[in-house]
Amino acid sequence: MQSDFADEVGINEGNLCAFIKGRRSLTPRMAWAFAKELRTTPDFWMKLQSDFWLWESRPKRATRKASRRRRRR
Numbered sequence: 001m002q003s004d005f006a007d008e009v010g011i012n013e014g015n016l017c018a019f020i021k022g023r024r025s026l027t028p029r030m031a032w033a034f035a036k037e038l039r040t041t042p043d044f045w046m047k048l049q050s051d052f053w054l055w056e057s058r059p060k061r062a063t064r065k066a067s068r069r070r071r072r073r
Contacts, residue, residue, distance in 0.1 A: 009033035025049060 002020070006013040011033055018024035031045035 005037075009037045025053075 002016060003013050006016045009016075009030075011030055015024060015030075019026060019030065026045055026049040028042065028046065031042035031049075034040065034045050035042045
């Protein structure tokens, strides 16, 4: 199934597999290919990638102990 989709969109199966497993980022070329095959827009796919990057880089919340220590200073 995955190899069939890779053939349909014209993307290397290894790259598609790495993308699905989160080991590779979406490229503009992939966004265009997905958009054409799935009747969406490349902007849709690139926004998903951008949102993921933002989520991945979000600041970690401080633990209660650490935030209390900061307030006391």
